[in-house]
Amino acid sequence: FVMFYMPHCEGDLYESVVRARWSATQLRDLVCVGNTFTTYADRWAAKNVDPSKKRPSHVIAASTIVKSTLIDPGDTFTVQGAFNDTSVHSFDIFDDDAALPDVESSLGEDAVQLCT
Secondary structure (H helix, E strand, C coil): CEEEEECCCCHHHHHHHHHHCCCHHHHHCEEEEEECHHHHHHHHHCCCCCCCCCCCHHHHHHCCCCEEEECCCCCCCCCCCCCCCEEEEECCCCCCCCCCCCCHHHCCCCHHHHCC
8 A cells, every 4th residue: 555644735735646546446555644635625615715726626526435534533632723634544445446436526616717
């Protein structure tokens, strides 16, 4: 397997990793320690993002199939900040031919404006 240790990295770095491994066999072998993928999906769904940033469409699509385990599920960080959303991500994909979520459908109505 391949492990990426990426706590508190920018969304475009997660996007690059997930996009580069966007197949059932490669995602199955991926473990990523970093910001929770569903947080990116939630922010984009709420349109609570910096408009100058590119939409992490592969991360958003992956958020629907990833198994995420929070490092600190008890919210023991005294200050809410950079590392309180760190998770270990893995993919329980058992079939090499498994269909992955459609990345295009994760783009939404702002795809033309926010993605290049």
